[in-house]
Amino acid sequence: MKKGIHPENYREVVFKDMSNDHTFVTRSTVNTKDSIELINKLADNGNPLLSQSVLLKGVNNTAAQLEKLFRRLVELRVRPYYLHHPDLARGTSHFRVPLQEGRDLSAQLRQSLSGIAQPLYVLDVPGGHGKVPAGREFIRREDE
DSSP: OOOOOOOSSSSSESOOOOOEEEEEOOOOOOOOOOHHHHHHHHHTTTTOEEEEEEOOOOTTOOOHHHHHHHHHHTTTEEEEEEEEEOOTTTTTGGGGOOOHHHHHHHHHHHHHGGGGOOOOEEETTTTTTTTEOTTTTTTTTTTT
């Protein structure tokens, strides 16, 4: 962890890798004093901040919820970087949304958000093949 940054409260902001300054934020409730203070310290010290979010059914799977989240992140000087399609991890099926729903949401957000507030919608390919863009502009069905 970088010197001088020792948050005691990770309610909304979880730092995966401080060397890359990525945050994982799933909801737009990044409003606690501790969260905002930590983000401001990082940004004030010149750190570029990127956010990765996971699309979760019943949590953030509407265009309005995602738009609110991404606008809030930009206000806090955090660039929404990735919106992950949920992995096929055991015990998480109740959170999964169909890929087409995620693609549709991504397309809707392109109509209402500026480029800086739009994360890349990605699918983590099983087997260690990495993240691939999953939005309509990258993958087309045969009937499209």
